[in-house]
């Protein structure tokens with residue numbers, strides 16, 4: 001038999017980190033998929049890794065570790081859901097159709113709904129709920145921002161093409177030299193490479209909260225009595241405050257998922273202080289926040305819950321009603337009271353958290369499980385095996401994903417519908 005022809009797809013949309021790059025080139029030979037470029041530039045490692053598919057046989061569904069047909073696995077999942085007292089539907093790395101089917105499943109069987117990447121989202125909510133915030137879109141940063149303050153660690157390892165997307169060589173409206181000030185960790189080589197057209201500076205801080213408070217004080221016209229705050233000399237803080245105040249369109253950005261080195265209280269505080277700087281700037285000029293996030297369509301899933309249930313992630317659906325609690329219904333806390341976890345991760349092989357109760361996994365075919373789930377149904381990947389829709393991190397743009405090859409696995413939406421029917 002002749003080897004299958006190689007087809008090249010261009011302008012492929014990437015659903016993985018939330019930046020929503022839509023300029024990828026992908027080669028497909030039969031069932032073999034390989035990303036080969038991005039917008040004429042370097043491919044990001046995350047997209048290269050997650051779009052790589054080899055022409056190998058799919059894993060089959062299992063029940064208690066034994067191979068079964070899809071129908072048997074779906075029927076067993078139905079039984080487990082029917083018998084469950086307190087299910088948690090977690091992971092939620094899905095496209096919009098999959099998320100809609102999972103909300104239907106929760107409405108029918110009850111369950112807590114949470115995304116595995118929600119800690120970062122709720123740190124941002126802590127800031128937005130206390131004071132509100134003026135957020136900007138990716139297009140506004142691209143085209144208008146002239147001073148960008150990056151708080152915390154360099155986000156490039158999580159968002160591979162961030163600065164290429166935020167600071168293109170020819171913005172529509174920003175004129176003159178564009179500045180980027182890193183406060184906290186310094187920029188890595190990749191970030192510096194993507195920012196070669198901008199003026200980049202770094203204020204190394206051992207306490208980012210204290211440094212942000214000092215900048216706020218300077219913006220408010222206060223005189224600082226100390227020599228350094230958060231490990232940053234006052235001269236550096238004053239220069240950053242002056243640059244922000246003198247900007248035409250300043251933007252403050254941070255990756256809430258990595259703020260505070262895992263200390264959630266410190267992470268909340270950093271987001272709150274960063275937001276306060278933007279509030280202070282908006283008295284005399286134009287400024288906004290651009291919080292980073294959006295991994296595996298968390299923004300789209302969160303919006304869907306808001307439309308359908310009136311509450312964000314970390315919501316329990318039970319007895320015909322919905323109840324939201326950002327602490328009690330976070331995955332880890334919710335699992336303490338649960339007897340069944342439905343783990344859903346179609347976009348990447350994210351393994352489920354440890355759980356002593358029953359587990360139904362609707363998961364990426366390459367997922368490695370520590371313990372075989374009670375039911376495992378391998379599912380196709382949106383944007384590779386089937387079409388779908390996801391949301392970009394700034395929540396205003398929904399991105400259409402196309403299929404790159406003929407699907408041999410069900411989508412999450414298809415699998416969930418079969419489970420619901422039993």
Ligand code: SF4
Nearest residue numbers: 014017020021044161
């Ligand atoms: S930066 Fe994000 S959206 Fe862009 S190609 Fe990489 S993983 Fe995909």
